[in-house]
Amino acid sequence: MQTVATIFSGNLRKNAKKVSNFTNWTRTIISTAGDIKRGPLPNYVAEEPDGPQIKTNIPGPRSLALKKELSYIQNSDAVVFFTDYDRSQGNYIADADGNLLLDLYMQIASLPLGYNHPRLHQALRDEHNAALFVNRPALAAYPPQQWIARVKSALMTLAPPGLNCVQTMSCGSCSVEYCQKSMFMLHQRRERGGLPPTDEEMQSCLINEPPGCPDLCILSFTNGLHGRTMGALSMTHAKWFHKLDSPQPKWPIAQFPKIRYPLHEFERENNAEVEKSLAEVEELIEKFNKLGRQVVGICIEPIQGEGGDNMATPYFYRALQRISKKYNISFMLDEIQTGCGGTGKMWAHEHFNLDEPPDLVSFSKKMLTGGFYFREHHMPQEPGRIFNTWVGDPSKVIMLEEVAKVIYEQDLLKQVEETGKYLISSLEEAQERFPNMLSRARGLGTFAAIDFKDAESRDYFIHKARNKGINTGGSGEKSLRFRPALILQKKHVNIFLDTLYSVVSDMK
Known part of the structure; x- marks a missing residue:
């Protein structure tokens, strides 16, 4: 046939x-x-x-x-x-x-169970799933009758603690942009005292004028990456080719803390760096608010996955959330790279012991579908406000449903934690052996990185390692990043280490 x-x-x-x-x-x-x-x-x-x-x-x-x-x-x-x-x-x-x-x-950090996992092929072959693969529904208008059960089984099973609402999307960038929109909508709803929008607001927004299009801001951080589409770009500050030639709003950008390693040797310096960043966050919020450009939210990655695998202390994130509460603004964590188990917990922010759940958590990559979790007060009050034709794809949620089952059945988070400890400790040993070439081994779980002395050395290693059978990627200016599947084991780390030692030994 x-x-x-x-x-x-x-x-x-x-x-x-x-x-x-x-x-x-x-x-x-x-x-x-x-x-x-x-x-x-x-x-x-x-x-x-x-x-x-x-x-x-x-x-x-x-x-x-x-x-x-x-x-x-x-x-x-x-x-x-x-x-x-x-x-x-x-x-x-x-x-x-x-x-x-x-x-x-x-x-690029997107496969939770590696290549061609049999459980995902089984889901693909299941005749009960065929109609949802063949007929991609416009979910916001015509969801399938089994959609609620699928969402509960997949997305709510994996939900961050305390977050009971979720919206699917098709990719990471649009997930971030709808989080932005949610923050703007909540702020304006509060400004109206819960009343519906006025006729003037509804008409003026159509021609990009106030009061329907208010001058609002979201605070983000240097070296962050939140997407490459126009709205997400307003908070992206990692690499020039993401943003060049694209008009962007002038929004507040705070310095992400520059943490020094090893942590135990630089505790005092790192604490001072964190406090400096927190002080700048408050100064920027005050400054923009006084200019009449209201800051309505803070957006940050738990680990800056594209801008250099930059990490901060758990205290830093707790303090940021407290600042957001002080100014009555939204606190958003972008977990597109860090979500779905790569750090040894389902969500990286679980490592931070936050006072309460974040307001919004965006996801994609290992979650197979895009989307965001949110607290109830971010629920839209009018139809069509968070809307596009597909708002996701049921086939991806079916796959995620199987991923969730495998993660819990095989206790993969524990495996990630154990393999990650071995990976990071091995990287620390490597930097001790090659102090002129390697430094700043760091990470959570198998979401890890190590720095080379410069970009040329890092890129040379990636090329040589690839030709020896190891596929890796870069991050920031000179970091080598690790984004393996949740099924990575110590034996795989050892294969990488053999190549690392072989290549770096020949480098000057």
Whole structure:
């Protein structure tokens, strides 16, 4: 039986012969489409290889050829290599050239159970799920009848303590932007004393004018990353290419504490750095409020996952929440990278012993779906305020439901905690052996990082390690970051350590 894709690509090839001026690159793409393997889904098992298998340089010739083809359609400069997802398994990623790498990066922190977990394939094959995979519903208007049960089974099972409301979204950036919108809406509802908006507000907002479009702000921190779309960019301060050429509002940006390591040697200095940042937060809130540009919320990552794996003390986060209470503003934690178990707890902010639940917690990546948890007072009062066509995808929530079951059945949070301790202690040993090259080993669970002496050394290591079968990623200016799946074990850490010692020993 022919698939739709087979018929479509076949028709393209047949019709292309009739067009005399059909471009060379289009012919190349069509021929590539004809090479795509089709057939029944593989019968995956929960086994993985014993170690990396390297056959070519990475990226290899097949990946380079595909990257060149893609460049005719879109900018492909960010592509590392093309992946063979059929052959990827567990903690290992396979590329288009037959190489197999231990993946400590996991699709930029996005796969909770590694590649091709059998439970997820089982959910995909379950005929009871088929209609929700085939018919992607407009959830905000036409949710499926089993939607509430799915949300409770998946999202509410994993919810941060004390947060009983959740809204699904499609990605991390839109999750953050709707959190922003929720903060603005709550503030204005309080300003109106709970009354509905006036006619003037409803009309003026349509032309981007006050009072319907008030001049409100959200405070964020240096080196933070909260997304790459326009609203989320207003709080993103990690790298220039995220923001260049995009108009942005002038909102308050406080200095994230610059923590020194090892922690026990710099306790006094770190405490002073934290207090300095907290004082600046209050000064900025006061300053903007006096200018009539009301600060309505604070947004921060528990660990700055893109801006350098920067961490602060639990006290810092407790104090930030108290500042938000003092000024009656929202306290938002962006857990898009840190959520779903990577730190050894389901949510990184659980390490902080906050006085009460945060107002909003955004999520995506390992949660497979985007969205945010929120406290009841952030519930919209009018229909359509938090709305788009899909607001998520039931198929991703079905997958997350299985992820939640596996996490609890296999006690994966405990495994992450134990593997993480081993990883970080091993990184500390490595920096003692190579003090001129490595420093600042840090992390929670397997959400970890270590610094190289400079960006060039870090990037050189990533390249050499990849060609030895280890896939990793960078963070900030010179950090190497670890974003493995929850199923990472000590044996995998040892494979990485062999490569770390081998490569760094040859570096100057």
